[in-house]
Amino acid sequence: MLIVLLVTVVLLPASRFALFLSLPAGDGRRAEIVELGKGRPLRAVAQELERRGILSSGRLFTLYARLMGGDSRVKAGFYLFDDGMRPGRILSMMLTGEIYQRLFALPQGYSSFQAAEMLEKRGIFTKEKFLAACRDGAMLSELGIQAPSAEGYLFPGSYNILPGKTEQEVVREMILRQQKYLKDEVRDRLKVRGLTENELLTLASMVEKEAVLPAEKPLIAAVFQNRLKLGMRLQSDPTALYGVRAFAGKVSRDDIMKQTPYNTYQIPALPPGPIGNPGKDAIEAVLDPPTVPYLYFVGRGDGSHQFSRDLASHNYAVNKYLKAPAAAQRGTR
Incomplete structure (x- = not known):
């Protein structure tokens, strides 16, 4: 297999292969999410990337990956590529498993x-x-x-x-x-x-x-x-x-x-x-x-609460932390 690959590279114009490796397919404005599934041939992924405009040649990318010994080491997953990436960068992402993530965090208490x-x-x-x-x-x-x-x-x-x-x-x-x-x-x-x-x-x-x-x-x-x-x-x-x-x-x-x-x-x-x-x-x-023994609580205005065991204590806290500051604020307007 190695001999066949070397012969293929020799038959290719050196300038064409060097140009392919050194230049991206575009200016980075096109971005695509591509799935590299388990068991899916790298050749098929490379052809899809060419079809989507991310690579200028799927055939040369496949050849490059094989020469680098990476065609059997790519990791499955979804990848986000753009046409401003060089082939070496694309292959490196596949080898290291730099997969695309769209994380969503649901905070505690959210409805x-x-x-x-x-x-x-x-x-x-x-x-x-x-x-x-x-x-x-x-x-x-x-x-x-x-x-x-x-x-x-x-x-x-x-x-x-x-x-x-x-x-x-x-x-x-x-x-x-x-x-x-x-x-x-x-x-x-x-x-x-x-x-x-x-x-x-x-x-x-x-x-x-x-x-x-x-x-x-x-x-x-x-x-x-x-x-x-x-x-x-x-x-x-x-x-x-x-x-x-x-x-x-x-x-x-x-x-x-x-x-x-x-x-x-x-x-x-x-x-x-x-x-x-x-x-x-x-x-x-x-x-x-x-x-x-607490039956009541009211916010102090700083995130904490005043806890009370009876209504009289609670009403005092409400006046202290809610009503009095509100009245003072109205007086400054």
């Missing part, structure tokens, strides 16, 4: 609506199609989720959304990651807490939305569970806005008066399902809350 908006802004999926995938009843039923949506079951973390992946495939991957965590780390402990999986995820999603400081998540979880034991309404601000508008830390009187299935100012118990997708620390906070 499916927020995830859909992020994906649309990144140009990965449209908001409508991603949300439709989250509500795919057949898929949810297949995965054992008895809920109208995948809300709460999308595992926060990073995902590589390769070309060709559908919205359903990405949602399924997110759900499976969450289910694996719940199966491996959580389900045996649910019985001890007396919670269903839906109640766990619902409480954890509320903790995620309320907490700014990670260290306060267990305290917030304890407040919610203390109130539930006493039959008190949870009165959680983010629940008043779920499905209505994005939660930005503030709610109005009109917000808390709205009659929605999730508004815990109006309903006497937990919402029917999660209001976001909780991470591990919020789930752990619900599973293992501290024993504290």
Whole structure:
């Protein structure tokens, strides 16, 4: 084989081969994502790159790769090439596995609506199609989720959304990651807490939305569970806005008066399902809350909260951290 390759190179005009190696096919304006699948001949990939305008000659690239001993060492995956790359650079990417990645990170606590908006802004999926995938009843039923949506079951973390992946495939991957965590780390402990999986995820999603400081998540979880034991309404601000508008830390009187299935100012118990997708620390906070007497909390304005055991103390904190600063701010206008 080596003799045949050497003969082929000798028969080629040296200037042509040297020119091919030294000059890219274009000016870098054309970019293409190409899949190098397992078992796919390098020759076929080279021909595709030539057809797409990334290489000036697929035949010469194949010859070059064989001379370099790289034709059998290329790594499978998706690659992003442009026509401003020299052949040596393209081959080097294939040999080192410098594959294309389109990473998407779902933050802890984000709702499916927020995830859909992020994906649309990144140009990965449209908001409508991603949300439709989250509500795919057949898929949810297949995965054992008895809920109208995948809300709460999308595992926060990073995902590589390769070309060709559908919205359903990405949602399924997110759900499976969450289910694996719940199966491996959580389900045996649910019985001890007396919670269903839906109640766990619902409480954890509320903790995620309320907490700014990670260290306060267990305290917030304890407040919610203390109130539930006493039959008190949870009165959680983010629940008043779920499905209505994005939660930005503030709610109005009109917000808390709205009659929605999730508004815990109006309903006497937990919402029917999660209001976001909780991470591990919020789930752990619900599973293992501290024993504290607190029934109330209010934001101090710096991300932290003041926790209180009775209404009088809470009203004092509200006046100190919310009403007094607002009145002072109005006075300076």
